[in-house]
Amino acid sequence: MARARIIPIFVPHLGCPNDCVFCDQKRISGSPLPASAADVTAALDRAQAQGASGVELAFYGGSFTAVSPDLQRRLLEAAQPWLEDGTVSSIRLSTRPDAVDEGVLDMLKGYGVGTVELGAQSMCDAVLAASGRGHAAADTARAAHLVKAAGLKLVLQMMTGLPGSDRETDVDTARRIIALEPDGARIYPTVIVRGTALEEMWRAGTYPEHTVSDAVAVCADILPLFEAAAIPVIRLGLNPTEELSAGGAVGGAYHPALGELVRSEILRRQAERLLEGVPAGADVTLGVAPERVSAMIGQHRSNIAALTAAFKLRRLRVKGLATAGDGVVLVDAQS
Numbered sequence: 001m002a003r004a005r006i007i008p009i010f011v012p013h014l015g016c017p018n019d020c021v022f023c024d025q026k027r028i029s030g031s032p033l034p035a036s037a038a039d040v041t042a043a044l045d046r047a048q049a050q051g052a053s054g055v056e057l058a059f060y061g062g063s064f065t066a067v068s069p070d071l072q073r074r075l076l077e078a079a080q081p082w083l084e085d086g087t088v089s090s091i092r093l094s095t096r097p098d099a100v101d102e103g104v105l106d107m108l109k110g111y112g113v114g115t116v117e118l119g120a121q122s123m124c125d126a127v128l129a130a131s132g133r134g135h136a137a138a139d140t141a142r143a144a145h146l147v148k149a150a151g152l153k154l155v156l157q158m159m160t161g162l163p164g165s166d167r168e169t170d171v172d173t174a175r176r177i178i179a180l181e182p183d184g185a186r187i188y189p190t191v192i193v194r195g196t197a198l199e200e201m202w203r204a205g206t207y208p209e210h211t212v213s214d215a216v217a218v219c220a221d222i223l224p225l226f227e228a229a230a231i232p233v234i235r236l237g238l239n240p241t242e243e244l245s246a247g248g249a250v251g252g253a254y255h256p257a258l259g260e261l262v263r264s265e266i267l268r269r270q271a272e273r274l275l276e277g278v279p280a281g282a283d284v285t286l287g288v289a290p291e292r293v294s295a296m297i298g299q300h301r302s303n304i305a306a307l308t309a310a311f312k313l314r315r316l317r318v319k320g321l322a323t324a325g326d327g328v329v330l331v332d333a334q335s
């Protein structure tokens, strides 16, 4: 899915009838005030002044179609002059699966919305219930079909490490999301945000933290499934914000380079398979695409250290190789 430059407008929590245990949209979106038509106008004025053309306007941060129909229309109407003059090529927004029906989708299409992102979060009903989501997996499947039937692009968002989930339910969620054939996906490992019900559950000992290493392990299972199905994962991990980094994230899988850690883990697993038959004491060179060299080496050379120790190698080098594709190849192994 080709991606245009995105102008984000955050619509935090406003009007959302739910209280998902992990959610404090004011903190997660980094924007505590509800968006207004004036914000849309100001953002697009700025973009136009900078010579923007064909940008995508994105309403993120809450449940767009759960806010009052009047505000939805005002926000969308504010974008119309820029759609007409070509500054904006399309609009995308995120919402809840149970806040979508044919009438809503018709209205969105009429205003130039091209992509709808649905917060599926889990496809396991027990996990959805334990997380206070207020909808079932069947709602996501139904909404996904409606979005596609309306001719809109579909992006599905999932989380790992929610209450009641484990590695198996998270991988199953990924498989069931892939079966819905979205045009893209986002994976958000659970972060414990200050002031949320999840923080209380964690402090009370009823929710085990989904650590960065838990998230890396399960996302390294999941990401290859999306890639094998040719579904782009357009985001892995919450966008770092000043507030989250300054203590808003009290636990869980908050890491500014989570995607890189996951890629590093996937490459380490592939390298382990390649090194199976290599004799101890060997001097080995692995090849990866040039842009993957640092992921293969790992943060603080963690992959080099782990693989060298596990396979008792004398030396392990990593070389950028344009022909390596997405994976790792064994270039040389000398005893």
Ligand code: SF4
Binding pocket: 013, 016, 017, 018, 019, 020, 023, 024, 025, 061, 062, 063, 096, 119, 133
């Ligand atoms: S539906 Fe979205 S905005 Fe509403 S509480 Fe849940 S995560 Fe937050």
